[in-house]
Amino acid sequence: MPRRSAKSEKLSPEFVGWFAFISLAIVIYVLIQRFRNPKKKNQASLAGTVQKQAAKKSVKSYTAKEVAQHATRDDCWIILDNKVYDVTSYVDEHPGGDAILNHAGADSTEGFHGPQHPTRVFDIIEDFYIGNLVETSKDK
Known part of the structure; x- marks a missing residue:
C-alpha cells in the first residue's frame, strides 16, 4: 500500500467551508423548528397555569360547619x-397513617x-387547597 503524504491528509479549505456552511444551516433549521412548534409539555404547563390562576380568582368560601361534614376517610377535608x-385522595398515602x-x-x-412534618409538606398541601374558611355569626 502506498503511504499517504501529510499533505493529502489535510482538509481542503473548500471542504471546511462547505462543512461549516451545512452545519450552520442545520443549527438554524433546528432552532426555527423549535420556535415554530413549542413542545406540547410547555403548552400543557401553560394550560395548567391558566387554570390555577382562574381558580385563584374564583376562590370558594366554606364555614366550619360545612367542613365538618367532610370527616371520613372517603371524604376528608381539613x-x-x-x-x-x-x-381525601391523600389519606391512604399519608406517611403518618x-x-x-x-x-x-x-x-x-x-x-x-x-415537628413531624418535613418542610416539603408545605408545598404539597397547596395542591389540595379548595377555598377559605369564613366565620359565621354563630362562630363568633
Whole structure:
C-alpha cells in the first residue's frame, strides 16, 4: 500500500467551508423548528397555569360547619390557617397513617405545624387547597 503524504491528509479549505456552511444551516433549521412548534409539555404547563390562576380568582368560601361534614376517610377535608383543603385522595398515602384523620372535618393547624412534618409538606398541601374558611355569626 502506498503511504499517504501529510499533505493529502489535510482538509481542503473548500471542504471546511462547505462543512461549516451545512452545519450552520442545520443549527438554524433546528432552532426555527423549535420556535415554530413549542413542545406540547410547555403548552400543557401553560394550560395548567391558566387554570390555577382562574381558580385563584374564583376562590370558594366554606364555614366550619360545612367542613365538618367532610370527616371520613372517603371524604376528608381539613382546615389549616383558615384555608380549606380536600385531602381525601391523600389519606391512604399519608406517611403518618390514620393520624391525618384525627382532625378530619376540623382545624388541623396545630398538628400540621408540628415537628413531624418535613418542610416539603408545605408545598404539597397547596395542591389540595379548595377555598377559605369564613366565620359565621354563630362562630363568633
